[in-house]
Amino acid sequence: MPHYLPLLVKKSPTANSYSIEQPKLIESALPKQHLSEVLCPKLQCSNLASPHILRMINMSKLVLVLVLSLCFTQSFAETLSGxxxxxxxxxxxxxxTTAxxxxxxxxAQIDAPEKAQAFGAKSKQSLSxxxxxxAVSVEVETKDRYGRTVGKIIVNGIDANLEQIKRGMAWFYVQYGRDSTxxxxxxxxxxxxxGLWADMVATPPWEFRHGKKTGQSVNVNQTNSANAGNCGSKRYCKEMASCDEAKFYLQQCGVRTIDGDGDGIPCDKLCR
Incomplete structure (x- = not known):
């Protein structure tokens, strides 16, 4: 299809007069790049490719990629069933699993008492x-350094991780936890x-594990500097002079015979 230039006003070189030239026909065979130069002045077209405009376009592309990546990550988060x-x-x-x-x-996000700690057995029984x-589903978060799958266990619509905390059978794992709930x-x-909070000085499992690694955990016949006492040969509640002594023997010396019901509280007659 032919194209026309707009009307042009031209001044006469020999007189103070002006004339109007008729529009010229631009043949359809005119190269496209020439046509674009005629129809779009160079100054205006170059503005479209200014550094500022290009930066805005690139930023928009980056935001779009990030949003799409987040959406795909959430959509394809792994869930195990079994x-x-x-x-x-x-x-x-x-x-x-079903496979x-x-x-x-x-x-994820919780840390239960170790088996050797008070409430260790109770916590295990609670989760059991x-x-x-x-039948449960597991919302997978990651894998830990031991190769275990870390995640949230949902059973009958209940968050088992959260339930363990509610029952006082686990700590909120401060180092890895992020859920304010x-x-x-x-x-x-x-x-x-x-639960375990019946003892207000309960030792978090991460501190307990650290003590074992550094050789600071107290065993039978070792000195407990915090309580200025020794793990002697006492094994029964009738030998305990006070609730504090009974707690010391249970928590620091590992004497389980004074916690018959495994609730983490020794010698019920002394400590309740």
Whole structure:
């Protein structure tokens, strides 16, 4: 299709007069790049490719890529389904997936008492009551350095990780936790002295583990500098002079015979 230039006003070189030239036909065969120069003045077209405009375009592209990446990450987060076939302690279980694969699950954002700690057995039993033999889904977060799958276990619509904290059977794992709901649940359990919080000086498991690694954990016949006492030969409540002494023997010396019901509180007649 032919194109026309707009009307041009031209001054006469020999007189103070002006004339109007008729529009000229631009043949359709005119190269496209020449046509664009005619129809779009160079100054205006160059503005479209200014550094500022290009930076804005590149920034928009970057934002779009980031948004799409986030959406895909959330959409394709891994979820495992199956049945719990084993409970190792208060924060670790074994899942048999629907694909008949055994997966060790470490409950995310919580840390339960170690087996050698007060409430270790109670915490394990609590988690077993919650999930053992039941169909669950696991919202996978990552893998830990031991190769265990870290995630949230959902059973019958209940967050088992959070439930352990509510029952006073686990700590909010400060180092790895990020969910304020878990932190708030721990505070409520602590305030009401639920579960392990019956002992207000309970030792967090990460501190307990650190003590074992550095050789600072107290065993039978070792000195406890904090309590200025020694782990002697006492093994029964009738030998304890006070609740504080009974707690010392249970928590620092590992004497389990004074905690018959495994609730982390020794010698009920002395300490209740």
């Amino acid at each position: 049945r719990i076939v084993g409970v190792s302690d208060g924060d670790t279980a074994t899942l048999l 008949n694969k055994s997966v060790k699950i470490r409950l 009551d919650l999930i053992y033999g039941k 878990y932190r708030d649940a721990e505070l409520r359990a602590k305030t009401s002295r639920t």
